[in-house]
Amino acid sequence: MNSPQTNITPPVEARRRLRVLVVEDYEPDALLLRRHLNRAGYDLEMRRIETREQMREALHDGAWDLVIADYTLPSFGARDALAMLQASGMDLPFIIVSGTISEESAVSAMRAGAHDYVLKGNLERLLPAIERELADADARREKLRTSAELKALESRFSATFNQAAVGMAHISLDGRWILANQRLRDMVGQTAEGLEATGFYDLLLPAAERDEDREIVLEDLLSRKVPSLRVEKRLRHRDGHAVDVQLTISVLQPDPSETESLSLVIEDISARKADARERADLVKRLINSERLASAGRMANTLAHEINNPLEALTNVLYLLQTHQDLPEDLRDLVSMGARELDRVGHITRTTLSFYRGNTSAGHALNKLIGEVLQIFASRAEGSQVQIITDLHPSTSGATFALSLRQVFANLIGNAIEAMSGTGGTLTIRSRETRTCAIVTIADTGPGIAQAHISQIFEPFFTTKGERGTGLGLWVTRGIVEESGGTLSLRTSTDAKHRGTTMRIALPLKS
Numbered sequence: 124m125n126s127p128q129t130n131i132t133p134p135v136e137a138r139r140r141l142r143v144l145v146v147e148d149y150e151p152d153a154l155l156l157r158r159h160l161n162r163a164g165y166d167l168e169m170r171r172i173e174t175r176e177q178m179r180e181a182l183h184d185g186a187w188d189l190v191i192a193d194y195t196l197p198s199f200g201a202r203d204a205l206a207m208l209q210a211s212g213m214d215l216p217f218i219i220v221s222g223t224i225s226e227e228s229a230v231s232a233m234r235a236g237a238h239d240y241v242l243k244g245n246l247e248r249l250l251p252a253i254e255r256e257l258a259d260a261d262a263r264r265e266k267l268r269t270s271a272e273l274k275a276l277e278s279r280f281s282a283t284f285n286q287a288a289v290g291m292a293h294i295s296l297d298g299r300w301i302l303a304n305q306r307l308r309d310m311v312g313q314t315a316e317g318l319e320a321t322g323f324y325d326l327l328l329p330a331a332e333r334d335e336d337r338e339i340v341l342e343d344l345l346s347r348k349v350p351s352l353r354v355e356k357r358l359r360h361r362d363g364h365a366v367d368v369q370l371t372i373s374v375l376q377p378d379p380s381e382t383e384s385l386s387l388v389i390e391d392i393s394a395r396k397a398d399a400r401e402r403a404d405l406v407k408r409l410i411n412s413e414r415l416a417s418a419g420r421m422a423n424t425l426a427h428e429i430n431n432p433l434e435a436l437t438n439v440l441y442l443l444q445t446h447q448d449l450p451e452d453l454r455d456l457v458s459m460g461a462r463e464l465d466r467v468g469h470i471t472r473t474t475l476s477f478y479r480g481n482t483s484a485g486h487a488l489n490k491l492i493g494e495v496l497q498i499f500a501s502r503a504e505g506s507q508v509q510i511i512t513d514l515h516p517s518t519s520g521a522t523f524a525l526s527l528r529q530v531f532a533n534l535i536g537n538a539i540e541a542m543s544g545t546g547g548t549l550t551i552r553s554r555e556t557r558t559c560a561i562v563t564i565a566d567t568g569p570g571i572a573q574a575h576i577s578q579i580f581e582p583f584f585t586t587k588g589e590r591g592t593g594l595g596l597w598v599t600r601g602i603v604e605e606s607g608g609t610l611s612l613r614t615s616t617d618a619k620h621r622g623t624t625m626r627i628a629l630p631l632k633s
């Protein structure tokens with residue numbers, strides 16, 4: 124005790140602050156304790172209490188490093204203080220310092236949670252006990268803090284991972300799922316169990332390229348040729364359709380001792396893809412319809428150019444026919460030539476008038492229909508389509524714009540195309556009511572699918588692929604409505620009444 128070292132007070136900055144709560148009813152013992160701790164170099168803050176009330180208050184005031192308690196106080200003892208400390212939830216070292224304590228009591232106090240006990244006659248043991256317990260408490264607090272921090276980190280991570288707007292996953296090299304987020308499951312329509320049952324590579328489309336895909340992933344990534352792979356792929360949705368995605372795959376190797384795994388980020392790009400496809404489609408159709416228009420202009424020019432020599436040729440044949448010296452058998456041949464030439468002339472004349480587009484009114488309905496039918500006659504024949512006409516003569520004498528010819532051509536064209544594979548009957552009727560003229564064009568083709576009916580009047584809607592422009596019905600309806608009329612249809616795909624009937628109603632102008 125009298126050794127020089129124990130008497131030297133350490134410099135202030137080296138002194139450790141120690142806030143001690145002392146449960147002790149005997150003031151001199153408390154003073155003794157204070158001196159002991161002061162000498163040990165603590166910058167001491169000490170409060171002595173001896174009742175339950177004071178203990179409560181002290182705990183409420185907070186900030187203590189340590190509780191030292193006498194074991195036997197008359198009213199309030201170490202066991203009570205310990206219980207109160209534990210109830211407060213504070214994790215402080217609790218050391219019993221007592222004049223006398225039986226081994227039994229000591230053991231039972233330790234069991235109850237006291238950290239150590241020291242006899243008053245053996246206070247040298249107190250300092251190491253304090254140091255040890257303070258260090259332990261620090262360690263406990265540190266552990267608690269890191270585990271709480273870990274937990275918070277984990278929950279932040281899992282929230283981010285699961286609520287991410289992109290699909291995310293970790294997989295083993297052979298494609299087993301280690302972790303997959305909700306977005307990814309939604310993207311492929313799978314539950315957690317459903318996804319578990321299929322490996323990552325099983326989701327890739329087309330199926331035939333899976334092995335190759337897997338090789339590319341493994342070779343490029345594992346040889347570290349590239350840090351990560353970014354590819355556009357299609358994934359198989361549970362209901363069978365394909366989902367366009369952008370895949371980013373990189374190697375995860377958190378620790379050299381662990382086996383490598385892959386990290387996936389999967390972005391759904393189907394909307395973007397659909398847009399691009401639609402645009403490409405539209406451009407293709409526009410080009411197509413432009414081509415059609417220029418083909419029309421060319422036909423017009425050709426017809427025009429042919430017309431003049433044709434006239435001349437017709438005249439020549441006429442002269443030949445009327446030549447008196449012509450032998451009878453040659454005369455027959457010449458008149459056959461004249462008939463054929465007449466047909467050519469008719470074709471060029473109709474082509475010309477068709478595109479010349481005199482749109483002013485002044486044409487009888489049945490005459491317009493007849494002209495169009497003539498143009499389609501050979502096409503109908505080639506498609507084994509029989510044409511039936513039932514054209515009632517007009518009583519009103521109403522006339523119509525030439526543009527209606529385009530209407531009939533489009534509708535008759537569609538009808539013949541609908542029956543081209545199978546043959547069938549095209550029935551064209553016209554009649555007049557008191558207020559309007561009605562034309563129906565009926566075919567016995569396959570009919571129009573329910574799902575298409577709302578679309579067929581839209582520009583560019585066609586089921587004919589490259590052959591169609593999808594402009595026919597759109598233009599047709601435009602012309603009909605422009606002349607104040609209506610266009611309606613009846614169609615059936617069922618075997619008994621299969622076919623389509625287009626009905627045009629046009630107001631009679633007085």
Ligand code: ADP
Pocket residue numbers: 533537538541566568569570571579580584585586587590591592593594595596597623
């Ligand atoms: P296109 O003939 O170039 O396809 P249309 O606008 O004339 O364009 O017709 C649009 C679509 O409507 C056609 O592709 C076809 O699917 C459908 N359609 C039109 N008329 C008929 C018909 N008589 N029978 C069956 N389908 C038809």
Ligand code: MG
Pocket residue numbers: 533536537593595596
């Ligand atoms: Mg058409």
